Amino acid sequence: MFKDDDKIGPSGAKSFLVATCYFALFLNINATIGSFVLVDNLGEVGVEAAKRETQQLLMHIARTPRYTGSVTKLLEDYGASRWWPWMLVHCELDKRA
Numbered sequence: 001m002f003k004d005d006d007k008i009g010p011s012g013a014k015s016f017l018v019a020t021c022y023f024a025l026f027l028n029i030n031a032t033i034g035s036f037v038l039v040d041n042l043g044e045v046g047v048e049a050a051k052r053e054t055q056q057l058l059m060h061i062a063r064t065p066r067y068t069g070s071v072t073k074l075l076e077d078y079g080a081s082r083w084w085p086w087m088l089v090h091c092e093l094d095k096r097a
Contacts, residue, residue, distance in 0.1 A: 048079020
């Protein structure tokens with residue numbers, strides 16, 4: 001990997017450098033897979049909402065004059081997975097890493 005191991009510096013520097021490179025690679029792969037899962041679940045919202053009976057959905061909207069739920073509740077009402085809040089937590093953890 002390195003041309004001359006004698007010029008690296010302290011004895012553990014090479015091992016530390018290789019370990020941090022693999023750790024960064026692992027985090028990038030994790031973030032990529034997480035984003036694909038997130039996009040896939042967000043794509044299902046429109047499909048699940050379209051599967052519902054139009055008349056039933058309109059009656060539900062008419063009965064609710066003002067929506068007071070959270071964004072997570074709104075997404076779940078229209079077909080998002082129940083795992084939605086956990087996906088958001090996963091994304092927040094990835095941004096901090």
